[in-house]
Amino acid sequence: MPGMPKKGGRKPPASAVRKDKRLSEKQELEQLEQRCKHPIMGVDSMQQFDELPISQKTLSGLKRANFIKMTDIQRKALPLGLCGKDILGAAKTGSGKTLAFLVPMVEMLYRQKWGPMDGLGALVISPTRELAVQIFEVLRKVGREHSFSAGLIIGGKDWKIERELISKMNILVCTPGRLLQHMDQSAGFDCDHLQLLVLDEADRILDMGFKKSVNAIVENLPRQRQTMLFSATQTKSVKDLARLSLKDPEYVAVHEKAEHSTPKNLSQYYMVVPLQQKLDVMFNFIKTHLTAKGIVFLSSCKQVRFVFETFCKLHPGVPLLHLHGKQKQQKRAETYAKFAAQKAAYLFCTDIAARGLDFAAVNWVIQLDCPEDPETYIHRVGRTARYEASGQAMLMLCPSEEAGMIQGLERAKVPIQEVKLKTDAKDVKKEPIQKQMQRLCFNDPEIKYLGQKAFISYMRSVYLQKDKTIFDVNALPAEEFAASLGLPGAPKIKFVEKSKAKNAVRGNQKKTNDDEESDQYMEEEEEKSKVKALDAKKKSKKEPIPEEEETAETTISKQPKSKIDKMFGRKNQSVLAEHYTRLVDHESDAKGKSNVDDDDEDFLTIKRVDHDLAGDEASEEAPLPTSKRQQNMSKVERLKNQGKGNKLIFDEEGQAHEIYELEDEASFHAKGDASSQQKEFLEKERKVMDKADTIDKSAAKEKLREKKLRRKQREREEMMDYDSDEGETIVTLGNPDVSDDDNDMDQGSDGNGHSSDGGEEEETPKKRGWWQDKADAEEAKKKRRVVEVDEPQTLAEQEALALKLLGM
Structure with a gap:
């Protein structure tokens, strides 16, 4: 009959299906354990993931994400990771290092039958939030068939929500700062059963920036664990490896013997550009590559913001984005996703985007500022030419940076060729944007403020670099650079002046004694000339200038001064005036003035004669007026500016004492011990209070009697x-x-x-009865x-x- 199941076509019961599934999983786990106990045979001939001892759940996730063929680093690192070995992995950027540690992580927890109640089993630490997000997305694709719980713990998110869920996670992908915060503040967060620790971009995490955080994190982790370190430029420091408790680590360097440390499909160029012309070259580059997708690296967050804001107002004709560490996490995530989806755009960023981030189809990586070292350069250019794609990179160097940086890149096996900057207007469409930048700074105070901050942050970044053969802040044209940013002048920076002073001291140490004596003589002569010039200037202010000798400067000085000019010309006479007069060396000033003929000041001027009297402390505390403004002040104004005096009382012998004066220790002990003095004082004060209470009660009683008599x-x-x-x-x-x-x-x-109603009302009116x-x-x-x-x-x-x- 139609609709009836055929003979033998009935479905098996659910219990039988679950039983068969458990048996198959058990057999699979036993086989995986046997194959992973010993080194995997035939590793060199393996090309695909299904040839490795991996569970069907992991293989299914890899296939759905289109991961079928292994890369070089995966082919060498995966067999060692599946066997539980500690790994130091180094490979070129874009070579697939993320799967090299995620697949062993998932498989290790699966073989150990790790469940939700077992706590934290694996930990992945990333230097940046964007890289942590990217790793977490790959983990979701690979482990989608497994039942593990995984969490992303980064800064910028709600810490309270993370605190409630972190204790239930089996796998954590995090940044060092937020992980350490949860270790210190989240109750119930336990890492005692951790099985695997992974440091992605390990050289960046183990450097000085994250040193304290990583040391504190490692102290909270068990020593019996598997550890993996991956980076494009791997660290080999014995101290770094020792503090991570690595046991016989396997060093996997796929491209160590390669001719170049960067991908083959990457074309690399550098250009020597004066500092003041970099923005012109960058803007013209964007104008001539409107269909390209590029990343522009700068050295500081303030520079990124300034260049982004100004270039947006200049309208180059292509979408512009910016990414730096001062942005909020939501804004950073939106920028990351938006740039990844764009086909033609330019992203201005700091080194926050230099490591690990995988942007699709990036054509150009432009380094507007010189990188810190060759390792940073390798990570920056790794944002393009990933896997088998091609890309191009451009490095702009100042003339003082060229020699040292090119030598460092040659030692790091980076092939790079020079491109000459074309200065002929016939060969290239060059538009200097300096006038437009000046117009923006003049019209918009915020742009001017950003330009000043960008100037200072760039100079500071150069000053703080360790390699002084490349970075010399004194060799930079500060005034020209400030003008290229649209600023009216270069802001004064203290650390630049200090560096110049240090260089001057070093130069003076090389001079001979004769040169030092001559310099000292010249300095004395300069000081004398300055004193004479000051005296002449004072006389010129007092004496009238003849009409024939009047110049432009004198006519300007005759003009009426504004309130601002008067404000800057005045000296504060009220705040810290007494303290200031004590600090100033008036004796040396008096000696200097005695050599100058100043008869006009002595004419009809009465001055107080100072007498050296013994014990005249008041004259030392209240000095005479030192400026002409103080001398012209009235007595009331001078009294206002003087400090408040101390009230004194005189004893029977006529000696002055302050009202509240501490007693000597000897006289205090002579009266007895502290407890007896305390009791005596309390008893004395209690009698005074009782007497005052009696007087108050009698006065209140008399007042009440008078009140009743009046009534x-x-x-x-x-x-x-x-x-x-x-x-x-x-x-x-x-x-x-x-x-x-x-x-x-x-x-x-x-x-x-006392009257209960306040005592003011003499008699309360009699109330009317309820019947009346x-x-x-x-x-x-x-x-x-x-x-x-x-x-x-x-x-x-x-x-x-x-x-x-x-x-x-």
Whole structure:
């Protein structure tokens, strides 16, 4: 019948399928363990990944990512990594080093049946965030069939979210700084069971920039582990390898015996360009290569931003991007993805993009600033001509950098040829952009500010370089370079002046004694001429200039000064004036002035004669006015600028003491020990407080008595106005003066005799009853009258009082 399954076509139960799957995985693991215990046979003849002892899950991920054929570094490093050997891998850029450590990592955890509850098993450390992202993306492709948990831990992301998930990760791809932060601050993050440590771009991670971070990380890792180091320029330092606890590492250098250390398909050129012409050459290069995709390397973040901002305003006709370490992580990721997707664009960046990043189809790598060393040059040019593609590289050198850098590149086996800069306008369309840069700096203060920062950062980067045979900051044309950036002048930099001073000292050390004496004589003569010039200038300010001798300078000086000129001409007389006068050597100034005839200052000028009196400390603390402005100040202004004096008290002998003066240690111990003095002081102060409390209570009691007397007097005056025949009669018994005075505790006062409602109101109005309306209450109040009588003592007096109250 149609729709019925055929005989023998039933599906097996799910339990049987799972059982067969477990058996096959178990058999596969046993076979992989047997093949990886011993060195893999026939390694040299292997060309594809499926010939290696790799699980089917890893092979499936490699095939889906189109990784089928192995590269040279993978062919030599993978068999050693699968066997658990420590590896030092060195290969050219773009040769596939990432898979050389990711495949052994995944396979090692798979063979050990690593699960989610086993914690961290493998760790990959990268020097930059972009490279860590790239490694993590490759790991996702290779290990997509496995059940491991992997995490990307880099700066710029939410640390709290990472802290919650990091303890559940089996594989971590991270940067050193963020990893160390989690090791120090994340509770539950444990690295005690780590099986594999990988350092990508190991020479960069192990240098001075990450030295402290890496040392702290390694201290938290177990010594029994597998370690792999990969880079295009591998480190061989014994100290670096010893602190990583490598055991008999295998050095895998695929291209060590090669003729060149850079890819064969890479065409490399260099050009000697004066520093002030580099931006002109760069802009014209972009204008003539509008369909190309290039990366431009500069030495600092501020230079990257300045060149990017100015070139964008000049509109070269091609998309421009910039990437540097001062950007936020989201912006860096967007720039990275956008440039990778572009077919024609130029990326201005620092060395943050020099290592490991794989951009598709980069045609040109242009190094506008000289690299730090040949290793940095190799990593920079490695962004193009990756794997089997071709590419071109251009290096722009200043005349002072050419000899040393070219020698270093020759030692590093880098083939590079020189290209002459064409200066004829007929041969090349050259447009100097200096005037346009000046216009941008003049119109936009932010561009000018960026230009100043770019100038300083470039000069600092040259000054801080170690190899002085290549980098000489004194050989750079600072003024011309500043003008090429559009700046009106070169900013003054302290470290450049220091370097010049050091060079001057070194030159002076080579001089003979005769030369030193002659130089000293010349310096003395120069100082004397300066003193004479200053004196002449002072006289010229005082004496009127004849009309015939007036020059342009004198006419300018006669013009009225602005507030800014006056502000710069003034000296601060109020802030630290006393301290300043103490620091200035007035005696030497007086000696210098005594040699000059200055009769005009002495004319009709009264000066105080200084007397050397013993113990005259006040004259030392308050010096005389030293400038003409101080002499012309009024007494009130001078008093304002003087410091505040100290208040003094005089004892019986007439000696001055400060109000709060510390006691001598001897006199303090003479009075007894500290505890007894403390008790005595507390007892004395307690008596003073008790006495003051008694006075306060008596004053409050007297105030309350006066208050009650005033209230009773007012009530008597009000009752006298009422008619005795009408109204209500209220009888008060006893003497009100005596009874009220003796009653210290009534309803309107507290225990200390103070009024509970503040003491201001003398009497609170009587409240109306709930059964009375307002009119009845007012009428009852009018009819009320008070009659004061003595308290009845006999029966007859009580009857008389009762009849009186009844109105009979």
